[in-house]
Amino acid sequence: MRPARPAAVEPRHFRRVLGHYPTGVTIVTAIDANGEPAGMAVGSFTSVSLEPPLVAFLPAKSSTSFPRIRTAGSFCVNVLGAHQEELCHAFAARGGDKFAGVAWSPAPSGAPRLHGVAAWIDCDVESITPAGDHYLVVGRVRHLDGTGDALPLVFYRGGYGRFAPSSLITDRTGS
Known part of the structure; x- marks a missing residue:
């Protein structure tokens, strides 16, 4: 006997439920084929492998910024600090000079490499694979650094906020 076919998942319900999973906020940047900076806000970023060092992000196939990044052959992931929500909104918008x-x-x-970010990861494009209505972009890490003590910008249930590990909260209160 064959297993029952799964029911169709309604996209709004899918988005609402997955919104319960907090994500960090990044801006992926590159220099396009015309020598101009290109960038886009990305919440779907993850580490993939330690050996070799790989990371990934998932731009929508409908993105107007990703085609410019795709042709560059390399990109930089800028991990936004909690103080950079406005920068996120600027890079999430379509059109205009984001820089x-x-x-x-x-x-x-x-x-x-955007100034004031919590961390940056410089990569060469390793692979680009279609994945539903997105692409899975894997990058081989060339260089990276955490640039300070900035708390990260976090996206959760449709809004932005910040996260501080409990160890930092305890350290700051002196408890």
């Missing part, structure tokens, strides 16, 4: 007024310097690959 207007944004301080950055080139990572070793040349991709923009």
Whole structure:
């Protein structure tokens, strides 16, 4: 006997339920084929492997920014700090100059490393695989650094906030 076919999952319900899983917020950047900076806000970022060092992110196939990043061959993942919600909104918007007024310097690959981020991870594109209505982009880490003590920006149930490990809360209160 064959197992029962799973019921169709309604997209809004899927999004609402998965919204209970908090995610970090990143901006993936690159220098496009015209030598211009390109970037997009990404919440679907993860580490993949320690040996070799691999990370991944999942841009939507409908993204207007990802085609510019895709052709670069390398990218930089900028992990946003809790103080950078406005920067996230700017890079999540379609069109316009996302880098207007944004301080950055080139990572070793040349991709923009945004100033004030909690961490950055500079990568070469290892693979790009279609995955439903997204792509799975795997990057081989070239260089990385945690740049300070900034608390991370976190997305949870449709809103932004910050996270502090309980050890930091205890250390700051002196308890």
